[in-house]
Amino acid sequence: MKQICVVGVGYVGLITAAGFADLGNRVMALDIMEEKIEGLKNGIMPIYEPGLEELVERNVKAGRLNFTTSYADALQNTEFVFIAVGTPSGVDGEADLQYVGAAARSIAENMQDYLIVINKSTVPVGTGDWVAGIIESHQPKPIPFSVVSCPEFLREGSAILDFQNPHRTVLGSLDREAANKVAQLHLSLRAPIVITDLRTAEMIKYASNAFLATKISFINEIANICEALGADVKEVAVGMGYDKRIGQAFLNAGLGYGGSCFPKDVLALAHMAREKGRHPQLLDAVMDINGDRRPMAVNRVKEMLDGSLKGKTIGMLGLAFKPNTDDMRDAPAIDIANALIAAGANVRAYDPVSMEVAAAILPSVEMCDDPYCVAENADALMINTEWNEFVHLDFPCIRDSMKTPVIFDGRNLYEPEDMKSLGFKYRGLGRGYNGSTTEEK
């Protein structure tokens, strides 16, 4: 049986490797970082993702999943090699392809037989052709290979479920036979498979993320208008979402999108457009609206504290960019905490899983053991991430322990009327006049 090799053991790589192993394939996961591979060999995950540790353990035990730092070992008797390395934002928002290039070179130098090189990393349109060129020019002797683009649509926090239940698999290649072989690997996932050319597949990924980001900025703009007109954005979203052409998903107004994907991908798509002389008006507006959410949140808390943050203690519930992950990359909480501190406030915080990561990024924020310790003597509480465990807190206890019972809900987790009846001064986003149906109209 030929094996699959996955290069990169970050979110995408590790989930792809463990996911394919779980489907019965023999998988070799490769990373050039010794400590990550050593950790994985000892059962230590380099990332937090619900269910991942069990999935990896099960497949390692069954002998289907192995780890290595050696390309020579990994490419032996391998027919499929997935490139799943990071593509961070470079200057001007251009995707930085140094890791993809390095992986392609190492593949070229170590391949021994025909290989299908499958790109999973989010890469600028045209990268598949570039990768093919690198492999061709770095092979010690010519060995045939094909390049296929298979963009990733996993969400952090539900990545394993997403791997097992994809909405679709997109495959792009100039070599139809290679694309068909990669399609075979995905057949048991029982999702529609779209086979197209390389560049179109690469574009499908950017267009999908940009569209979802657009939905978020759209609903955040509607939230602003709702506040001005006294309407409730949560109910507006529900009412809109029943129209199947619109759908309920990605219409939660709040602090806007963060993470390692949307901010980077919208910027990269706009950059690609500009480079070709196009004016990405809508993408620019999407980014503008998103960028405004964080300072707006700081101003909102300031207003709720009668115009001054100096010497005030603000408690933050949630730090990660979204629930069920410890990922702090471009998390709104970072900019918000820094702005509050710059305005003279003391900030303390609690997050169910990201505090260790966050402490290194936000050294001036006091990390607390639980939401109640965050609330004690605080002038205001902010909800940054909609973790489930924040839904049913003991609010009377929180109210009584705060200096002033003020809640700014950046994720619209609570109902304004409930919070009012509990005795809080409460504001969400887009929940009627000033973000609160309980305010004087």
Ligand code: UGA
């Ligand atoms: C996103 C896409 O959803 C995945 O399909 C894609 O594979 C991934 O990027 C990627 O390119 O690798 P992810 O960044 O993990 O996944 O998280 P999402 O669940 O999409 O959320 C992104 C951000 O949007 C979060 O900050 C979240 O809080 C925010 N968001 C999401 C909203 O503000 N409102 C919503 O209604 C939905």
